[in-house]
Amino acid sequence: MKLKYNIVDLFVCIMIIAFFIGVGIRFFPIFSINNIQAVNTPKTIEYTVVIRDVRDYTVNALKKAGVAYTSSGTEMGTIIDVWSKPYTDIEVLNDGTQYKLAAPDKYEAYIKIRTEGRESDMLLIGSCGTELYLGGHIGWYTKWVNIISSQIVEIDILE
Secondary structure: OOOOOOHHHHHHHHHHHHHHHHHHHHHOHHHOOOOOOOOOEEEEEEEEEEEEEEOHHHHHHHOOOEEEEEOOOOEEEEEEEEEEEEEEEEEEOOOOOEEEEEEEEEEEEEEEEEEEEEEOOOOEEOOOOOEOOOOOEEEEEOOOOEEEEEEEEEEEEEO
């Protein structure tokens, strides 16, 4: 009896072998090429967010510190420091020239938040499950103020 192989049989065999190799790499770390750190490594993370174009009332409310919550009500960390600097607005004229103008009674508020999160080689996750990365926008609130959007400008991982 003569066995005949066609291209479909060969393709199915290659797919089955690739499946078992993938399962071996995924579930048995001895087959892994490089040691990837587990995502659930607990770390203390401090990150700084900035809120632009706010009044002194908001800055004073943020200085009361306390716990910060996500918009869904999950605790995202504790405010440990708040500072501000005058807000400068950029005015663009019709000819394309730009001028920096100091906006009266407006500030940029910087808020440092500390949270217990998780770290991997390529990912930081806060205690609320939010991915933390530079330039990311997050909305949150405290007992005294509601922040619709703030931008992450600094992240520190404490040992």
